[in-house]
Amino acid sequence: MGTRDRILAATSEMIKEGAERLSVRAVAARAGIGASTLRHYFPTQRDLLNAALTATYDQAMPDERIRDTSVPPRERLRDSLHRLLEPFGAPDAARDVWLSLFEAFAGPEATPEARAGYEVLEAQAARRVGAWLAILEEEGVLAPGDTGRRVHLLLTVVDGLSIARALPRRSTHLEDEAATLARAVDAVFDLPFPARIAS
Secondary structure, rough: OOOOHHHHHHHHHHHHOOOOOHHHHHHHHHHHHOOOHHHOOOOOHHHHHHHHHHHHHHHHHHOHHHOOOOOOOHHHHHHHHHHHHHHHOOHHHHHHHHHHHHHHHOOOOHHHHHHHHHHHHHHHHHHHHHHHHHHHHHHHOOOOOOOHHHHHHHHHHHHHHHHOOOOOOOOOHHHHHHHEEEEEEEHHHOOOOOOOOOO
């Protein structure tokens, strides 16, 4: 593993462990390098955090499933979106994850850097879902449309489902979740999402 990858792996580990501050010295120590070496690859703390969050998202959301043309396109998109919910896991884990996310990115102690980090995560999710839709459009199985609106719809549904996982749930929650995700995917395939006219 190269130095840059070691730095990103160390940063990702610290993020997952809930490190309150990702100082250059702490990340460098975890990666087994000097702070000046880290600065060579990532001149600012923001550069480091953005790169680590991007790498984490890319790792969590591979494109293999959406490219598997042996599977119907709606099923591929549903499965890919469902992977966004995997980090939230079972009810107890989901509550812990949501509390951790809220405290880190939106709570009273959240720093401007943390809020900027959330914007990176949000942008990465939108980029990845947009890429999935573009793949389906290129195949000719999804009519061209306003990708931004489609992405917003799908991610809003995924956000709502992820919150629902953290709340007390009915015994049918898995079936309800799958049906809701399927409806959102059907809307993307069946409803017109014309491109907005520039004003």
